[in-house]
Amino acid sequence: MFPLRVRIMVDKALVDKIKQLKQRRNAVILAHYYQRPEIQDIADFVGDSLELARKAAGTGADVIVFCGVHFMAETAAILSPDKTVVLPVLTAGCPMADMVTAEALRARKAALPGFEVVTYVNTSAEVKAESDICCTSANAVKVLKSLPLGQDVLFVPDRNLARYAAQQAGRDVTSWPGYCPVHDQLRVEDIDLCLEKHPQAKVLVHPECRPEVIALADAVASTSGMLRYARESDAREFIVATEEGLIHQLRKQCPGKEFYPASDKLICENMKLTTLDALARSLEELAPAVTVPPTVRERALRAVERMLSFV
Ligand code: 13P
Ligand code: SF4
Numbered sequence: 001m002f003p004l005r006v007r008i009m010v011d012k013a014l015v016d017k018i019k020q021l022k023q024r025r026n027a028v029i030l031a032h033y034y035q036r037p038e039i040q041d042i043a044d045f046v047g048d049s050l051e052l053a054r055k056a057a058g059t060g061a062d063v064i065v066f067c068g069v070h071f072m073a074e075t076a077a078i079l080s081p082d083k084t085v086v087l088p089v090l091t092a093g094c095p096m097a098d099m100v101t102a103e104a105l106r107a108r109k110a111a112l113p114g115f116e117v118v119t120y121v122n123t124s125a126e127v128k129a130e131s132d133i134c135c136t137s138a139n140a141v142k143v144l145k146s147l148p149l150g151q152d153v154l155f156v157p158d159r160n161l162a163r164y165a166a167q168q169a170g171r172d173v174t175s176w177p178g179y180c181p182v183h184d185q186l187r188v189e190d191i192d193l194c195l196e197k198h199p200q201a202k203v204l205v206h207p208e209c210r211p212e213v214i215a216l217a218d219a220v221a222s223t224s225g226m227l228r229y230a231r232e233s234d235a236r237e238f239i240v241a242t243e244e245g246l247i248h249q250l251r252k253q254c255p256g257k258e259f260y261p262a263s264d265k266l267i268c269e270n271m272k273l274t275t276l277d278a279l280a281r282s283l284e285e286l287a288p289a290v291t292v293p294p295t296v297r298e299r300a301l302r303a304v305e306r307m308l309s310f311v
Contacts, residue, residue: 010038014276018042021283027063027086029279030055032072033223034245034271039067039279046249048224049075049121050136054308056080065282066290067274069094073290074125078300085290088282089273094122096208099178100157102126108154112174115152118143119303120161122180125292127156129299134307137161137207137222142310144169160184164207164214182243182268183208190263191216194239198260201237204229205262209241217241230254243268 019042022029030052031043040046045055049072056064056076063084066073071094073087105127109117119131120140128134135143144165147153153171155162157178166173186209195201204226205217214220219229223246230238230250240247241262250259282288292300 010041011276014280015042018276018280018283021280022065025063025283025286026061027065027283028055028059028061029065029067030076031067031274032069032245032271033227033249034243034268035067035274036245036272037248038276039274040245040248042276042279043067048136048138048222050138050222050307051224052076053079053121053136053304056085057308059083063283063286065279067279068092069097069270070290071097071122071124074292075121075128075304077290077292078125078128078297078304081292081294081297084286086282086286087288087290088275088278090288090290092270092273094180094270096120096157096178096180097122097124097127100127100176102130105130105156108176112152112154115154115174116147117154117156118147118173119156120158121304121307123157125296125300128303129296131156131300131303132306134303135165135310136307138224139307139310140165140207141168143307144171144173146310147171158208160210160214161207163211164220180208182266183241184210185265186210186213186241186263188212188216190265191239191241194260194262198237198239198258200235201239201258201260202229202233202235203239203262204241206242213241226250227253230257230259242266243271245271 029043057079065086069092077085117131121136153173155173155175157176159175162175202218237258
């Protein structure tokens with residue numbers, strides 16, 4: 001569907017136009033590691049969910065163009081309400097974030113009095129507003145460890161991350177039955193097949209994957225954690241069990257090392273909706289803008305700010 005591994009010819013005139021528009025608008029372009037290579041290459045900053053939230057909170061630009069999915073732009077709008085936050089394609093959503101609504105979470109909280117609600121950043125602003133603290137895959141273990149021993153926890157919405165982080169933190173958590181459709185479809189057989197072809201390769205697995213896939217990992221890490229591991233490792237070959245966009249960045253940052261996608265199914269279609277054309281249009285029109293109503297924002301901000309206090 002998406003010719004992602006075919007190197008596309010980047011339109012130089014379009015790239016120049018984006019650069020000019022960016023200056024004219026005093027804009028910063030933030031891109032997630034799952035974005036198309038040409039989007040990663042034109043961004044001012046490429047990062048994981050936590051790093052991008054920090055950049056959005058600290059930028060001096062007037063406009064934040066978020067090349068990612070809707071919850072990421074919303075998090076930027078929660079953190080920087082005075083900036084214009086633009087998501088080049090408004091329909092770029094996250095199916096996992098859609099697996100929990102504020103209404104459903106309120107009902108679950110009513111049934112679980114005294115529970116601390118730990119919410120993955122991959123959720124809507126309304127869901128964050130119902131939460132005590134947010135986390136990303138990069139700091140979920142630290143967030144859980146920070147809670148008092150014996151504290152009951154509801155972890156929303158990723159059941160796979162919940163299980164992995166709880167195990168690492170030595171805590172029991174009750175998890176929401178959500179999952180990332182991209183990572184959750186990966187199977188043990190996919191990894192076995194890759195290891196048959198590349199027996200020396202280290203296996204890097206994102207914690208959004210199923211427990212039986214995580215069990216095969218040499219390293220379980222967020223996208224930024226995988227980059228760090230690959231840079232610092234003496235190994236020359238790696239099987240990468242996360243969305244395939246990260247491979248562009250791994251190859252850029254680790255020349256001379258080989259990276260193999262764990263499966264050709266690991267493509268987040270929502271992340272691939274952002275194209276250079278859409279990016280140029282969004283800078284020209286300063287639209288679609290993403291905003292969060294002040295009453296929701298104030299409550300969501302508490303949970304997001306608590307998240308940012310963890311490295
Ligand atoms: P990280 O970049 O935080 O590892 O996030 C993975 C993800 O699925 C983002 O949508
Ligand atoms: Fe959502 Fe998964 Fe896509 Fe990330 S990779 S945006 S969690 S569907």
